[in-house]
Amino acid sequence: MEGKEKTICIVGAGFSGLCTAIKIKKKLPNYSITIYDTNADFGGTWLVNTYPGCACDIPSHLYSFSFEPNPSWSSQYPSQVEILTYMKTLARKYSLYENAKFRHEVKQLEWLEETMKWKASVLDSQSKQLHSLCYDFVFCGTGEYHIPKTPEIFNSFQGSMMHSAEWQPQVELEGKTVAVVGSGASAIQIIPNIASQVGKLLSYQRTPPWVIGRLQFNFAPLVQWAFAKIPGMRRFYRNSIYLANEIQYPVFQIQGFLSHIARPIAVLLGKLHLRRQVSNRHLRAKLLPNYSFGCNRVCLSSDYYPALTRENVEVIRDDIIQVTHDSIVTKDRREKIDVLILATGFDIHEYFGPMEIVGRKGENILRKWKVDKPSIYLGIASHLMPNLFFIHGPGVSLNEIERRGASAISVKESVEKAYMLRHQRDMKNTVWSSNDCGSYYANSQNVITIVYPRSQIDYWLRTLKFNPDNFEFLMQH
Secondary structure (H helix, E strand, O other): OOOOOOEEEEEOOOHHHHHHHHHHHHHOOOOEEEEEEOOOOOOOHHHHOOOOOOEOOOOOOOOOOOOOOOOOOOEOOOEHHHHHHHHHHHHHHOOHHHHEEEOEEEEEEEEEOOOOEEEEEEEEOOOOOEEEEEEOEEEEOOOOOOOEOOOHHHHHOOOEEEEHHHOOOOOOOOOOEEEEEOOOHHHHHHHHHHOOOOOEEEEEOOOOOOEEOOOOOEOOHHHHHHHHHOOOHHHHHHHHHHHHHHOOHHHHEOOOHHHHHHHHHHHHHHHHHHHHHOOOHHHHHHHOOOOOOOOOOOEEOOOHHHHHOOOOEEEEOOOEEEEOOOEEEEOOOEEEOOEEEEOOOEOHHHOOOOOEEEOHHHOEHHHHHHHOOOOOEOOOEOOOOOOEEEOOOOOOOHHHHHHOOOOEEEEOHHHHHHHHHHHHHHHOOEHHHOOOOOOOOEOOOOOEOOOOOOOHHHHHHHHOOOOHHHEEEEOOO
């Protein structure tokens, strides 16, 4: 190990890739880092999502790195523009642009048992050349929101059509009949921001979301100064937000004393918010979810419901049965539209796809996960993928690998299986496993690996220290 520069491939230049690159530069300055991303800059989902009203529903002082605080956030909930500025600022601060290869797509990662390295097949989208390079370690930070879900039924539409993640600002909306399909986090931000521009807005909703009011406010210059200058104030504020969110954990549990108290309160808050903002009983009935609170993502908004009460806005709950070149057809009606906006979310169960990972014994990981059940230890490592780590939590200790003189590290298969058994057992006590809403967290086999079934504090404690007993250290023959 000594005397040879170790190479690291980071796939993705969003928050995960950015965090990994910064930490490696700080702790392992002698390691060579290459960051690949299909986009033209750092930012990930916050670079590509530019639709009107795009913002984060997590408070800004929590939606940022603890080791890189930003006392100058302008508001409680940050906009896409401000988040992207924060990310690019950090990329420049740590000179990460010199490590980045943008417009490069990692098509395949293949584990080479003989050399204990990963062979990356990388496509340069500008030159169209495919390059093969070998790396000692790979960190996968592709995220869950990188493959827009576009149902095939909409392919026949010939008017202006765009997915929320592929916004086309040149499309004219003024005075047009616009259909927004979907009712998730993107839709509840888009609709209030375009409703006053369009002639008519049709909101097609298969399952309306649970919506809670969002308390948005700007930070006064004095408060920003205090965050920057008064020791501990910003940290205290961040920790307060964290704990306020953490105590909501029982809302997402089915059994337990606290859950029986918290869940009815959460439902009541959702219903009160709807009643306060929508006076029309017929519309209110359309917008009231008929599934468990929290089963799908709970949305935060204080302007979504008012937008739906506008005279030029109509909510349609009927299933879409046909889409023609200029219309959407449901059971009882046909609506001619000018612009179609798909707020239909992302294919989160493609995991790291369309990239292909071929691990130990020639296993195609994504194919195996789709045939069998996904299996990964703490959302970080798999026994079939040595030296490859997914960035959903803290990674392993690369220093430990060097100390032992090993070439690779892999979680023990027995440890991984035991973890997945506990994961699925604990998931049964969560609202995400309920059958009344068809949770989008579950894959086609009704297996949920996208969310953690316990509290964040529990996950933090389980990943706080690296336990070498859970891993095997591999030597090159």
